Amino acid sequence: MKLLISQILITSCLLLLGINVQAQYAGASFTTGPSRMEILQVDNRELSTMVYMAYTTPNTDNWNDTSSWMNFGDKTFILIDGSSKPYHMISTINMPINSEAENKYMMFDRRNQRHQFILEFEKIPNGKSFDIIEDVNNPNAFNFYGVNYTPTDSTSYVDINEFIAGYPVKEFGRFAVNGNTVSYVKFKDIVINTVPFFINQYGKYYNMNISVQNYSNKSVLFNPNNVSVEGYKFKKTSKNDNEVYISEPVNLELLTYVEYDKIVKNKQRWNNFWVALGEGMAAYNAGQSYSTTTYSGSAYTSSNAHASGYVGNTYGYANAYGSSYTTAYGQSTTRSYNGAAAYAAQQRANENYANYANNQRQIREQLGDGYIKMHTIPSETEYSGYFNIKHKKIDRLLLKIIIDGEVYPFMF
Structure with a gap:
């Protein structure tokens, strides 16, 4: 809707500004300014000043269609020679206006490409030389100094439609949303x-x-x-x-779409496998019950021995005694199976898996529906x-x- 409204407003302005027009391009010049830029004519209309301009891209071997662009900042203004009063830019025709809120650029596609456009300012006094200032602190900005022009009457105004015909804008822009x-x-x-x-x-x-x-x-x-x-x-x-x-x-x-859907399908297949395995193990364990018994025991034993005889010419004897004390510990586990509990758990497992698999199918369908085709x-x-x-x-x-x-x- 915004685009349509803008088109209607621009068309209305063009019709209004195009009254009593002729295809006459009066000369204009400037002392210093950006290279490859031209000021073709300056029209002082009833309520504003129109500056007709053209730019041609360089004819270089290292042309890069991703880096050649231009725009004018929304703070651009005119200064009349001998005055400090700024005459602000009101609008542009066939040229994007760049601002803090919306970055907009005119994109160029090729070397030696010409583009014609118009800057509209608050009306300036007739016959005065002036400067066009985009940003005085930026040496790369579009700053024109010593602009001179030949004043013309209403019968020699430029035909705006004719001036921009054949020079469509390819506009690149950015803006923020949430x-x-x-x-x-x-x-x-x-x-x-x-x-x-x-x-x-x-x-x-x-x-x-x-x-x-x-x-x-x-x-x-x-x-x-x-x-x-x-x-x-x-x-x-x-x-x-x-x-x-x-x-x-x-x-x-x-x-x-086919390649990404294949990736989703394979990963979901593995996800489904692990979920099914986990649910099945949980259902199996739900039917099992275990009881554990701990036991311990102890024992005491003793013994003795007696011996006598000669060692050389000497008679002697010996007695030996011994004892031991032992304690033993252990556990015994008894497993029982509850079929009814196992059945109920398996039903829940089947339901959980079915819900998960269905959710995975829905995700895959949603991803597929939105993928470009x-x-x-x-x-x-x-x-x-x-x-x-x-x-x-x-x-x-x-x-x-x-x-x-x-x-x-x-x-x-």
């Missing part, structure tokens, strides 16, 4: 939301919950075969006497599900989902 971070990629009429978790359920996994919202006027296909993941670890090394971090790829295994998403509907990635120690995870031939990348 302590969890939701990431999304929005392109044209498709929005994909993702929420990652770590789980330990029948194994350790990165668990990806996704939803695909189709606001287009046609059906689109979600195909699990068009989902891929890449892992990276950062390694610190030295380069030109400086410490730098390089990324090393890590192979990650994304489990299909091939699915056609009709217009104005949504498809949601999850999938698991086998856990490995990594520093970054890149997820790519392809819908209708377009790549929707997520970096975690």
Whole structure:
């Protein structure tokens, strides 16, 4: 609903701003500012100032489609030469606004890609040079100094629809919901939301919950075969006497529904075995009863002996005496079997096992119902599900989902 309302409001604004328009692009320039950025025209309208801009991505060999992005902060403002009064940015057209509450970025797909957009500010005085300040303390921010332009009347305003036609925004963003971070990629009429978790359920996994919202006027296909993941670890090394971090790829295994269901089935089979064994032993022991008797006893014995005779020419004799005292201890155990108790215990064991096995089946069914599968998403509907990635120690995870031939990348 928010998306539809936003579309209606934007369309209304475009219609209002597009009155008496011509495709005339007056020149504008700035003294210092970001490279590869252009200011094409500045229109002072009745209630606001529109700055028409363009950016082109570098044409470099080390292009990385996961790191090239841009946005403007919500605190961006204009300063008029010779004045300290800030003219705040009101809105943007075709460019995400980044804020503390919602991180939003324009994502680029290729080298030498051009993108045109518009910044709208509180109305500034005519004919004055000015600065556009995103963050004066950040050297990497979009700060433009010494902007000069040629004032134009209402008949030469830029046609906004024409200006941004052919430059769709692929927007990546994040926002918080009850302590969890939701990431999304929005392109044209498709929005994909993702929420990652770590789980330990029948194994350790990165668990990806996704939803695909189709606001287009046609059906689109979600195909699990068009989902891929890449892992990276950062390694610190030295380069030109400086410490730098390089990324090393890590192979990650994304489990299909069939693969994960097989893991769940096997683990549940073993769980059922041990539960059945435990319940059976408990039932068997319930029918057995034991009684133990302890006993002890003692005995006394004595003896004596007498002997005499010659040893050489000497006659002699000898007497010997002896005695012993012995005590013995012991136990005896008697086992008895109660058939009725054993039967009742076995019935309880069978019931417990049946409940456990049924609960396991329900868990497996629930896990299977939510796991992503091939699915056609009709217009104005949504498809949601999850999938698991086998856990490995990594520093970054890149997820790519392809819908209708377009790549929707997520970096975690």
